[in-house]
Amino acid sequence: MNALPRKISLAEWDARHACLVKEGPAEPSYGGPLSRHVSCRQDLRLEHLRFDNSPAALRLWNLLLTEEDRLGAHRAQGRKLVGAMKDLGTVPVMAYSLPNLIAFYPDGAWWTPCLMELSDGLFNVASRLGVEESFCPVRAMLGAFVTQAHFPLPDMLVCSVGAVCDDFSAIAQRLAALGFVIHWWEMPRRRRPDPGEEAVPLPGGLLAPAAQVEFVRTELERIRRLLAELAGQPLDESALAAGIQAANRLRRQLAELRRLVFSAEHCPLPALEVLIAEMLAIHYCSDREETSAVLGELLAEVQQRIADRHGVLDRDAVRVFWVNPVADMRAMDLLEECGGRLCGTDFMFTHALVEIPEDAPPLAALARVALADPMVGPTQDRAEQVLRAIEEVKAEALVISRIPGASHCAREGVIIRQRVQARLAIPALELEVPPLCDAMIPTLRSRLQALVETAMAQRQR
């Protein structure tokens, strides 16, 4: 059933789903009406969001919201589960290079309190363990490990530590203190090579000393041995290279999707679906092949909409570059309600979106990409990357979203904002979006609307 692209409510999606089922092709095994996630899992937030009305978007949401089932099914089929914490896209590439390993991202539990509108109680569990609200919402992960109500306990836990995130390190250490065995690998703070020091180019136009790349490579070598031990078979260079190629195929799909969505004259896909599609790059929602299929369908939908000159928002929506993910997904809808549209993003895992070099030994290539993590280097590097991306996509405004309690971004927003404004003179806004932002919606709306008005006024001049 064809319909003009638009954003619809959960109830509208249910009605549309019923028609699609009657008329359309078979759904994947995890398909079904979106509202079942509310009734079965208490994903109450869905009732307050608006969704893209394409079957491709429905499939994307269903893939995201059924990950717990998928993890359970993988375990039932005898596959081993690897909890890959904090690295946001490196260890999963290694794990998926082995046929009987499934990597997932326990940190993803940070969205559970938002999705369940705090009915999950995960923050309370974390607070009772001494990790209270002054920490990043990723503390929900600690609660999820304790309650075991959200994901099966992994067979192996791997966590990057060092120059990543103070909050996360503290939370992971608390997890270790509870008896969970964690295999740590160290990420040094990326620095610029000294004069005369051998330098290695990293994705995103960055440079790192060869010694740092080699250090990370040896850390990943250790993780490779552990993964092989868990899988009961070696993870050799050719398997790893094949895993990298598969990851790159998916990253290229995502890159094309982002390019089309961000550059289209008439915005073809809402911000929320873009955010979720990007999130898939981190660990493929526990199914790499299915993620590729979902992205492929989404890409085809976007291409068709562009060809048909259809979009989901007003044609004159203000082009906004968004930095950092939001704890409450409702904020992305709010941007669009206020007359904005996404034209570029840096959700803090840009290193998971770039292609992994295929002309280098696999572990060295992964080490280079891991070192390009925006979180492990100087904020000035990240600000420079954001600046270049904004120039490239011709953004008219910038939103920097802060995550309450996240210590790694306490000053980062100010530095990025000041640098962008000094160079580009576009309006910029810093927002703090808590896991449930209902009480703040009037003030968030005022800020976003004012940002759009300011950008509109500048456009008219």
Add this chain to the structure above:
Amino acid sequence: MICAGIDAGSRTTKAVLWDATRNAIVAQGSVFEGVERPGLAQELLTQLLADNGLERRQVAATVATGYGRNLIEFADTTITEITCHARGVRHWAPAARTIIEIGGQDSKLIRLDAHGAVRDFAMNDRCAAGSGRFLEMVAGRLGVPLPRLGVLSQQSRAPTAISSMCVVFAETEIIGLLASGRAPADLAAGVQDAIAARVAAMAGRSLEAPVYFTGGVALIPSMATALATALAQPVLISPEPMLTGALGAAMLAARGLAADETQRGPAATEA
């Protein structure tokens, strides 16, 4: 052509009727209680029209602004306080490059470009400690009417440092300070300094002059002095500071109509 601007603030609702043909304010008024009482804006507008011998059908366009702007059902559109205050202040002070607005709910810092358009803005709306609500709480604790708080603070010889940056904690701190015998005048001055420090922090390292102060809190005379001290530069009080938001809204309503007519073309306008 008459246009109306409604500023539905958290504490007070303000309205301005603007004659776009004569570029003049026809009427202005305000009522307390703000967005807490539905229908207040409607009553205020009806009253202003009646007082000036006007009828509702003569209002060509209405723009609502303020914290409760989305509750004003009869408005043709809504525009944020940022844009409206900027427009309203520029009417009185075309040279303004920076605007500080402190209302009941929040405080804002608005930077204008050389043409008077908003270039950038910052808002403190997470904590009442930078807003008129803080002053209301203090006035209540000190047992003086809010308008008298400024007069009281001018009697201070040594403003008390208020260390709490949260209005709830600050209230506890003030109770303790009063119990320890600190003079109410010193507390009033200390609170104003604390608000000014918050605004200065929001302003960052540089502010382009001239700086204008608007919003309901600008009616407290010593507040501008506290701001000037914190910012280390002169701060001018905008004329009619309570009404700049509503005035800007009315003027923008007129501009919106003019833009619509331009888009439709002369034939359509004549028709």
